[in-house]
Amino acid sequence: MKRIITIGREFGSGGRELGRRLSEQLGIAYYDKEIVSEIAKRTALSEEYVQQIMEHRPLISFPITIGRSFSPVGDAAFEQSQAIFRQQHEIIQELAKKSDCVIVGRCGDYILRDLDPLRIFVYADMESRMERCRSRAREGEDLSDKALQKMIRKVDKERKQYYEFYTGLVWGDRLNYDLCVNTGSRPLKDISAAVARLIGG
Amino acid sequence: MKRIITIGREFGSGGRELGRRLSEQLGIAYYDKEIVSEIAKRTALSEEYVQQIMEHRPLISFPITIGRSFSPVGDAAFEQSQAIFRQQHEIIQELAKKSDCVIVGRCGDYILRDLDPLRIFVYADMESRMERCRSRAREGEDLSDKALQKMIRKVDKERKQYYEFYTGLVWGDRLNYDLCVNTGSRPLKDISAAVARLIGG
Numbered sequence: 001m002k003r004i005i006t007i008g009r010e011f012g013s014g015g016r017e018l019g020r021r022l023s024e025q026l027g028i029a030y031y032d033k034e035i036v037s038e039i040a041k042r043t044a045l046s047e048e049y050v051q052q053i054m055e056h057r058p059l060i061s062f063p064i065t066i067g068r069s070f071s072p073v074g075d076a077a078f079e080q081s082q083a084i085f086r087q088q089h090e091i092i093q094e095l096a097k098k099s100d101c102v103i104v105g106r107c108g109d110y111i112l113r114d115l116d117p118l119r120i121f122v123y124a125d126m127e128s129r130m131e132r133c134r135s136r137a138r139e140g141e142d143l144s145d146k147a148l149q150k151m152i153r154k155v156d157k158e159r160k161q162y163y164e165f166y167t168g169l170v171w172g173d174r175l176n177y178d179l180c181v182n183t184g185s186r187p188l189k190d191i192s193a194a195v196a197r198l199i200g201g
Numbered sequence: 202m203k204r205i206i207t208i209g210r211e212f213g214s215g216g217r218e219l220g221r222r223l224s225e226q227l228g229i230a231y232y233d234k235e236i237v238s239e240i241a242k243r244t245a246l247s248e249e250y251v252q253q254i255m256e257h258r259p260l261i262s263f264p265i266t267i268g269r270s271f272s273p274v275g276d277a278a279f280e281q282s283q284a285i286f287r288q289q290h291e292i293i294q295e296l297a298k299k300s301d302c303v304i305v306g307r308c309g310d311y312i313l314r315d316l317d318p319l320r321i322f323v324y325a326d327m328e329s330r331m332e333r334c335r336s337r338a339r340e341g342e343d344l345s346d347k348a349l350q351k352m353i354r355k356v357d358k359e360r361k362q363y364y365e366f367y368t369g370l371v372w373g374d375r376l377n378y379d380l381c382v383n384t385g386s387r388p389l390k391d392i393s394a395a396v397a398r399l400i401g402g
Contacts, residue, residue: 014340118387123375174373180381186319190399198387198395 003028003100004115005198006108008163008171009130012129014183018122019104021192024077026199028100035095035106039087053084054106056158057165084097085166100201105159109176110167119198124184204229204400205316207309207366209372210323212356213330215384219323220305222393227400229301236307238295240288240384242368255307258357258366286367306360311368311375319400321379325385327353 005022007017016032023030036054040047058081094109095101103112104126109119124132130148137143163171174180179198180193206223210216217233224231227341237255241248251333259282296302304313310320325333331349338344344352364372375381382392 125376174375174381174383175326178383178386180375182375182379185379187398190401194395194399197398198391200391 002096004096004112004117005102005120005195006102006112006117006123006198007102007120008109008177009105010124010129010172011152011159012133013122013124014132014188015122016104018120018181018183018188018192018195019102019193022190022195025104025151025192025196026100026102027104030104031092031095031096032104035088035103036092038091038175039084040086040122043084045084050084053081055162056081058082058160063147065104102186105161107166110163110169118179118195121174122182123170123172123180124182128184161179202315202402203297205297205313205317205318206303206321206396206400207313208303208305208321209304209310209360209378211325211330211373212285212353212360213334214323215333215389216323217305217386219321219382219389219393219396220231220303222389223304224352226393227303229303230296231305232296233305233347236289236292236304239292240285243288243292244285245337246285255289256280256360256363257282259283260384269365308364308367311364311370319380319396321380322373323373323384323398324338324373325383329385357367372374 003026005019005028007015008020009018019032020030027160030143031156036047036051038052039045039054043050058078078087089111090107092106092108096103096112096115096117103117109117116118119146130145135146159173163169169176179195181195204227206229208220210219212376220233221231223229231395232279237248238253240251240255244251264384276353289307290312293304293307293309297304297313297316297318304318327350330353334349334353359371365371370377380396383398384392394397
């Protein structure tokens with residue numbers, strides 16, 4: 001049986017670290033930045049630009065109606081977001097068909113739904129998410145508690161909007177996942193071992 | 202380390218079966234009807250009556266005010282629900298202190314919070330819950346789909362009200378649990394093995 005794991009995650013909950021651990025433990029691929037690089041290659045856009053687009057849902061621009069005429073002019077930025085999502089969709093499907101893998105974020109659960117992935121959602125209480133953010137912050141990056149909480153909520157909001165725009169599903173709704181794990185209460189290495197057991201590793 | 206597992210669950214999601222499997226797999230106690238029997242013994246009420254009370258939050262009756270006087274008359278049924286919950290609280294704590302165990306429902310996660318239990322919430326999509334209900338129905342019990350759904354929603358609502366009345370927490374809110382598992386998408390035996398791995402079994 002194919003072993004494909006998708007991980008949706010709240011910001012600062014350690015979803016990426018769990019993904020890496022799982023890929024090592026199971027000896028399967030872990031795709032993250034590779035997807036961005038591949039999109040950049042295929043679209044001739046810079047990786048930074050692709051990354052930035054991928055973190056936000058496109059802003060919908062309404063068609064301009066002048067009198068009774070209807071302007072067919074599209075919105076270039078909107079079209080580009082859509083094109084990048086289509087590329088992402090294609091690349092993720094190609095990768096997952098090629099070999100067993102872990103895919104973090106990027107609507108992987110939705111894009112790979114026909115391959116029956118193990119869909120995980122990773123979450124934690126605000127306090128442990130703040131702690132995790134601080135532990136991995138670069139030197140000199142020293143936000144106040146209030147500013148850090150605001151940042152965490154902002155990123156979550158963007159992930160939610162992005163996910164819901166492209167999937168039509170509710171981000172974090174347990175029914176969209178096979179397993180939701182609280183990384184605030186158990187060590188990641190134990191969680192990783194349990195998840196590996198669930199997928200037969 | 203003590204191994205205590207508490208299981209909150211949507212009706213028809215197989216929480217009780219998961220609890221039984223876990224207790225067998227880990228070789229630890231499984232408490233369910235024993236708690237009702239013990240309450241009945243300690244309160245001299247019938248098991249059926251205790252069971253019935255335990256499935257509903259108490260109805261709060263407001264004190265009757267006549268003119269300016271305030272009637273101190275309590276509500277016997279309300280008092281009795283509270284007394285049964287207190288007994289349940291005490292018994293669950295006694296049992297968990299005595300030995301490792303699995304406790305299904307009964308606000309076990311809240312009652313045992315100081316013992317750091319592994320708190321699981323079990324859920325599934327409506328379709329698989331209906332299927333599970335049908336598979337365990339007694340002969341002759343043949344509800345229409347609509348009636349069965351209504352029944353499932355009613356029991357969930359009662360569980361929610363009961364849990365929220367006694368704990369002040371939101372039933373099913375992922376932050377109150379260490380792990381939420383979807384029994385609609387993976388076999389219970391695999392889920393049980395993964396959970397056992399998480400608690401070190």
